[in-house]
Every structure is written in C-alpha cells, then in structure tokens.
Amino acid sequence: MSREDQLLTELHAMLDGRAFLQGSGLVARLAKRTGWHELDVKQALGRLARSGTVTGITVQGDVYKRVGVTAAAPAKPVPVSLTQWETAMQRAGLSTSDVGALAACHDRIADFCDTDMEALAAGLLALRRAAPQEVGTPKFVLSARYLLGSSKLLGQLPAAAMSTFGLDLKAHPDAPPYVITAGPPEPEAVVLVENPHAFDAAVAAGAASRVAFVVTFGYGLSRSSEDFGNQLLASVAYGDGLIALVREGRPPSPAALLEHPRVYFWGDLDREGLRIYGGLRHRIPQLRLSALYRPMITAFHAGASHPYAKATCKDKQAASQIAPDDGRDLIELCGLRAVDQEYVGTEDIRNLCAHALI
Known part of the structure; x- marks a missing residue:
C-alpha cells in the first residue's frame, strides 16, 4: 500500500461518515496515527491535493481550512x-424487515453458536406474538x-x-414495582420520601400515626444507595400496578395515596x-414540596452543607435551572452545595410532616 493510500485509509477512519475534518492539528494527528514524521x-x-483526492489542503501539504476527501470510502x-x-x-x-430491525443485535451475541442464535430469533418472534x-x-x-432461559438476555x-421489531419494553418493568408504605387508614397527608433511611426516621418519630409515607424498595445488593429517588420516580408510573409492603399501620393502597389531595415530596x-x-x-399534579425541607434550608444558611464531590457521592449530579414553581428558589440555593434529608431530626419530622413548604 502506498503512503497516499495509507493516508486515505486513516482520513476515512477519522471522518467516520462525516463530511469534513477540522484542519487544526490534523497533520500532527495523522503523524501520530501513522507513526510518520510530520x-x-x-x-x-x-500529493493527494495535487490529484484532487482531498480538499482544504495546498499542493505543498499545508492545511488551510476544513479537510474533505473526494475519494469514496x-x-x-x-x-x-x-x-x-x-x-x-x-x-x-423472520421476515426481511424483521431481519433488518434486529441486525444491530449481532455484536451482543457474537459469541453465540448458530443454534443459540436461531433459538434466540425464534424466541423473540414468540415473545412478540405473546406481548x-x-x-x-x-x-x-x-x-x-x-x-433461552436467560433472565438477563432481553435487557x-x-x-x-x-422497538423497531415491535417490542415495547416500557410495558415491562425491570423489577416488581414494590413500594414500602406506612400510615393510618385516613392520613392527613402523604409524603413521598427519596431515601429509605429518612422513611425509617419518620416511622421511628411516630409521624406515621397521622401521615402516610411512601418510599421505594431496593432490589438486590448491587442496587446503588444513591438510586432510590430514581426508583421512586420510575415506580410512580406504574400507578395501580404498585405493590405495597406495609411497614406500619394500615395505609390505603399506593394508587389511593397518590390521589390524595395533599401529597408532598421530601x-x-x-x-x-x-x-x-x-x-x-x-x-402527580397536586404534588408539592414538604415543609420538611425547612430544617435543611436553615442548616444550609447556618453552614451545614457539603460540596458536590466524590466523597459525598454527588460528583456526577448535573446542574439544572428547571424546577416547578415552589422549587425555583431551592434550585439556586443548592446550585453549589447540598444538605441531605437525613439531617432532619425527630421533632421536626413530627411537627412538619403534614405541611407543605410554601
């Protein structure tokens, strides 16, 4: 292979379907990829420029604008x-259209034998019929x-x-939609709690005697301790399909709790x-922030807050400027530092759990 052909191969690889490459630093990048001197x-x-094979390069080999390749990849x-x-x-x-729809699966099953591949294809067809x-x-x-008897394969x-094949995976939960509940048969209010430790603190405080609390149930030892709030968000979508594990009292069903006129988030x-x-x-349109945020706000102003860092398990939290009306001030407040809900003490939980922040 000539040097021109080798360079063309590298340029096509760098383009990866795009029309142009940025000219800045291109010579150095090509030198690194090929091992050649610049x-x-x-x-x-x-030489490629003189033959008209590339654009954006002078006949002396200097890059002066975006670089394109006229030769077909x-x-x-x-x-x-x-x-x-x-x-x-x-x-x-499978039909021709189905084969096309599922073609992208090949790299996930590259180590399957032919028999297992055929069994998988037949299984997907049967699953679509039964969906x-x-x-x-x-x-x-x-x-x-x-x-193939594998619980993990579909995922x-x-x-x-x-989706292109016609399987709506959103109609199937990743795990049974359990939530833990506590409270009386006719609660004054309902509090959706982000973290299980705060839920237990509310129960220990005796707050579940008049207010219902809801939190998600973690599945398995591999479940991230920081993921309970996202589980709560996903679980609410199941509505009537939620399965309640009652921690204390005789609270209404999860579906009834979510329809309560006074639902708060903590x-x-x-x-x-x-x-x-x-x-x-x-x-949940009637949802509002709980008054249980007040002690955290007070703590924040008193200096009891922490940074978004690895040691606080918040280094990957992205900044946001979007929040419902009653949360806009808090977006600005916690832009750079945070306070965890476990900070809230027993007396505050008892006194504030039935009220909204504003």
Whole structure:
C-alpha cells in the first residue's frame, strides 16, 4: 500500500461518515496515527491535493481550512457475527424487515453458536406474538420464559432494535414495582420520601400515626444507595400496578395515596432531589414540596452543607435551572452545595410532616 493510500485509509477512519475534518492539528494527528514524521505526512497530503483526492489542503501539504476527501470510502468488511445472525434469523422464519430491525443485535451475541442464535430469533418472534398478553410482566421474567432461559438476555439487546421489531419494553418493568408504605387508614397527608433511611426516621418519630409515607424498595445488593429517588420516580408510573409492603399501620393502597389531595415530596436538598421532584410533579399534579425541607434550608444558611464531590457521592449530579414553581428558589440555593434529608431530626419530622413548604 502506498503512503497516499495509507493516508486515505486513516482520513476515512477519522471522518467516520462525516463530511469534513477540522484542519487544526490534523497533520500532527495523522503523524501520530501513522507513526510518520510530520514532514512525510505533509508531503503525502500534498500529493493527494495535487490529484484532487482531498480538499482544504495546498499542493505543498499545508492545511488551510476544513479537510474533505473526494475519494469514496472503502467498503467496511461485514462482521462474521452479523452474517451468522442474519442467517439464523432467516432459518427461524423472520421476515426481511424483521431481519433488518434486529441486525444491530449481532455484536451482543457474537459469541453465540448458530443454534443459540436461531433459538434466540425464534424466541423473540414468540415473545412478540405473546406481548399483548404479557403487559406488566417484568422484563427479566419475559427474558427467562422466551429467550433461552436467560433472565438477563432481553435487557442486553439494543432497545432501539427491540422497538423497531415491535417490542415495547416500557410495558415491562425491570423489577416488581414494590413500594414500602406506612400510615393510618385516613392520613392527613402523604409524603413521598427519596431515601429509605429518612422513611425509617419518620416511622421511628411516630409521624406515621397521622401521615402516610411512601418510599421505594431496593432490589438486590448491587442496587446503588444513591438510586432510590430514581426508583421512586420510575415506580410512580406504574400507578395501580404498585405493590405495597406495609411497614406500619394500615395505609390505603399506593394508587389511593397518590390521589390524595395533599401529597408532598421530601428528598435531599440537592440538584438530583429537585430533578426527581420535577419528574414526580409531572405525574402527580397536586404534588408539592414538604415543609420538611425547612430544617435543611436553615442548616444550609447556618453552614451545614457539603460540596458536590466524590466523597459525598454527588460528583456526577448535573446542574439544572428547571424546577416547578415552589422549587425555583431551592434550585439556586443548592446550585453549589447540598444538605441531605437525613439531617432532619425527630421533632421536626413530627411537627412538619403534614405541611407543605410554601
């Protein structure tokens, strides 16, 4: 292969389907990729420019604007796994359109044998036929029933491919939608709690004698301790399908609790807590922030706050300027520092749990 051909191969790889490359630093990048001296790169670029194969480069090899390649990119070799997968799908009786829809799955099952690929294709076809009768069945149960007895396989296949194939994975929860509840049969208010430790503190404070509390149930030892709020947000979408595990008292069903006229959210005073609140508010229009935020606000102004850092497990929380009307002031307040809801003490929980922040 000539140096010009080698350089063209590198340029096509760098373009990766785009029309142009930024000229700044291009010679240095090509030198690093090829192992050549920069002068050798410029000479080869100059020859390509003289032949009209590249644009944006002078005949001396100097880059003066965005660089394009006029020569067609070489055809990419077809992965062996794609050929095997397409053949397996055809043997399983999938239509041409279905084969196209599921083609992207090939790299996830590249280490499957031909027999397993064909069984997977047949299983996906059977699952699609049965989907109307399986609405609400957890995804891992469906996977084990239809896909080679593996509970994890369905979750490893590309969601976009599943959707194009006609499988609506949103109709199937990742896990049973359990929530833990506590409270009386006719609560004065309902408090959705972000973290289980704060829920237990509310129960220990005796607050569940007049107010109902709801928190999500963590699944398995691998569940992140920072993920309970997102579980709560996902769980609310199940509405009547929520399964209650009653911690104390005789509270109404989760669906009835979410329809209560006084529903409040109590989470961490941080970016993520307010993001979760905004998501819940979309699904529960009457939801408002709990007065249990008041002690956290007071603590914040007194200097009892922490940074968004690795040691506080908040280094990945993204800044946000969007919040429901009663949370806008808090967005600004917790922009740089935060206070966790576990800060709130027993007496404050008892006194404030039945009230809104504003």
